[in-house]
Amino acid sequence: xxxxxxxxxxxxxxxxxxxxxxxxxxxxxxxxxxxxxxxxxxxxxxxxxxxxxxxxxxxxxxxxxxxxxxxxxxxxxxxxxxxxxxxxxxxxxxxxxxxxxxxxxxxxxxxxxxxxxxxxxxxxxxxxxxxxxxxxxxxxxxxxxxxxxxxxxxxxxxxxxxxxxxxxxxxxxxxxxxxxxxxxxxxxxxxxxxxxxxxxxxxxxxxxxxxxxxxxxxxxxxxxxxxxxxx
Numbered sequence: 001x002x003x004x005x006x007x008x009x010x011x012x013x014x015x016x017x018x019x020x021x022x023x024x025x026x027x028x029x030x031x032x033x034x035x036x037x038x039x040x041x042x043x044x045x046x047x048x049x050x051x052x053x054x055x056x057x058x059x060x061x062x063x064x065x066x067x068x069x070x071x072x073x074x075x076x077x078x079x080x081x082x083x084x085x086x087x088x089x090x091x092x093x094x095x096x097x098x099x100x101x102x103x104x105x106x107x108x109x110x111x112x113x114x115x116x117x118x119x120x121x122x123x124x125x126x127x128x129x130x131x132x133x134x135x136x137x138x139x140x141x142x143x144x145x146x147x148x149x150x151x152x153x154x155x156x157x158x159x160x161x162x163x164x165x166x167x168x169x170x171x172x173x174x175x176x177x178x179x180x181x182x183x184x185x186x187x188x189x190x191x192x193x194x195x196x197x198x199x200x201x202x203x204x205x206x207x208x209x210x211x212x213x214x215x216x217x218x219x220x221x222x223x224x225x226x227x228x229x230x231x
Contacts, residue, residue: 089213106145110145111146146190148194
């Protein structure tokens, strides 16, 4: 597989997502949301008992943090120089994606979450379990804005980067990133465009981190530097 083709993915996703995101909180309702149809399909019509059990687990970032920490420690201890440099690059990668989404883009765009403005949303409300929001929204469920999805950006960035470093694992890591991203729509806290934009941001930052990683860690170049007299 020519991995250079993947470079075009962030550009395509950005083109798909950025034209409608300037919908204000007042405009993002069940009439004018540009991705309403996709949300109703992926959140409501796709609801089933298996996903109701699985998606709250997949979307729980506290559990993923534990997994990522374990992977990070394993890279440092068992990954030799390649693994240690990969672990080092993941720190600024995830920090950049998280802060870019949460501290810059979300306040700038100010898009409300679907569970805040739509009725009849299939919504995971933590300790209360699954609920269906009233036909007319009468309460607030979340305190932060919707666009883009931090979960999608952070997980996609980390998984794509690791997949580029360890090519044989790429497909499995992409499945994890997609599952986490989709879970945000399924539990009712993000619009589809929020997730696509988060995936685009994560993918873009992953390629930047991978480019830096290739420049820092290059076994062939290091070998040549150690044996300048060999031909």
